[in-house]
Amino acid sequence: MLPSGTSLGTTMTTCNATGHPSFFILQGIPGMEDKHRWISIPFSSIYFITVLGNCTILFTISTERSLHKPMFLLLCLLALTDLGMSTTTIPKVLCLFWFGQSKITYEGCLTQLFFIHSISAMQSSVLTTMAFDRYVAICKPLHYTTILSNSRIGLIGLGSLVRAMLFILPMPILLQHKPFHANRAIQTTYCEHMASGEGGVCGTPLSNRMYGLVVALLVVVLDISAIASSRCANSSREAHHKAVNTCTTHICVMLISYTPSLFSFLTHRFGRTIPPHVHTILGNLYFLVPPMLNPIIYGVKTKEFREKVTKYSFWVKTLITVSHGQKLV
Numbered sequence: 001m002l003p004s005g006t007s008l009g010t011t012m013t014t015c016n017a018t019g020h021p022s023f024f025i026l027q028g029i030p031g032m033e034d035k036h037r038w039i040s041i042p043f044s045s046i047y048f049i050t051v052l053g054n055c056t057i058l059f060t061i062s063t064e065r066s067l068h069k070p071m072f073l074l075l076c077l078l079a080l081t082d083l084g085m086s087t088t089t090i091p092k093v094l095c096l097f098w099f100g101q102s103k104i105t106y107e108g109c110l111t112q113l114f115f116i117h118s119i120s121a122m123q124s125s126v127l128t129t130m131a132f133d134r135y136v137a138i139c140k141p142l143h144y145t146t147i148l149s150n151s152r153i154g155l156i157g158l159g160s161l162v163r164a165m166l167f168i169l170p171m172p173i174l175l176q177h178k179p180f181h182a183n184r185a186i187q188t189t190y191c192e193h194m195a196s197g198e199g200g201v202c203g204t205p206l207s208n209r210m211y212g213l214v215v216a217l218l219v220v221v222l223d224i225s226a227i228a229s230s231r232c233a234n235s236s237r238e239a240h241h242k243a244v245n246t247c248t249t250h251i252c253v254m255l256i257s258y259t260p261s262l263f264s265f266l267t268h269r270f271g272r273t274i275p276p277h278v279h280t281i282l283g284n285l286y287f288l289v290p291p292m293l294n295p296i297i298y299g300v301k302t303k304e305f306r307e308k309v310t311k312y313s314f315w316v317k318t319l320i321t322v323s324h325g326q327k328l329v
Helices: 033-063 070-099 106-139 141-147 150-168 170-176 206-232 237-270 276-301 303-328
Strands: 023-026 103-105
Touching: 023 106, 033 070, 033 276, 033 303, 070 106, 070 150, 070 276, 103 106, 106 141, 106 150, 106 170, 106 206, 106 237, 150 170, 150 206, 170 206, 237 276, 276 303
Parallel strands: none
Antiparallel strands: 023 103
16 A cells, blocks of 8 residues: 655745755644654654564574475565565654654655655555465465465565556656745655645646556555455365455454555545644554554464574573573672
8 A cells, every 4th residue: 555644835835946945844743743752752662663573573584494485485575565664764753753853855755755655565565465375375275385486476576576666666757857836844754755735746736646546546456356356266165264264364464554544545635624643643653553563463373483483582581591690600
């Protein structure tokens, strides 16, 4: 799903004759600027848990050869997208909240925009592939190794990256050819698809807004349809029952991932009466909550992975105990 925050600026007076400003000012959460220090506490805590959880997944799977399977390789891809999504935005948000570093260059804004939307599109592809992986494991277990191999997972990951780049690359390219308003303020904590609103680009950037809307809906509709079809196309009652059991995980992840971003995306375009701080908070929830919960949902639910993590935690505790004992001696 492609997230959307609030648009650039609220004062649309004059256009920048040079085409675009050299930098923008991130205003944070509109109307709550005096509470930024307090808001940074849950932001930093969630980001720490996100990094710790996803790095644990990457370390455990990379070091354990028994986990070098398609299902766990997909979990690694999901962890990479979670880290990329949160790291693209949250460190800059924390710098804004803690140190008041609100400036972001024009090039940096477009770069952040590109990575935010492309990583979001890639994550959607990974979730779709994970659903297909479970469908094959349940309905065609004898053909699982021939349908899904490690090399094919690599190709799927490469294809997801290419699809995301092809979909998202036109967004910053289109913006580079648009003149911007002289107002440099961005009423949010990150750079979203600026052409989705009228606040940044002079005139009415209809082509940019339509392109962003079409891409977002296309990604969501295609991937959700693929996930739903993989759950419904079971050939037997037993397979259908197993699919319903395993479907719970993907339904939770889909609701966590798509609901706040889709709501923010649509209300930003059609819900003009909704306060700006609501858009900003929903947009930040998309970068905070799913990357934190995905390792917990998939790691805790997978017994084989849970056993490996427990083994590492045992050795960590042993090393701490031995080290403490040596100091006492």
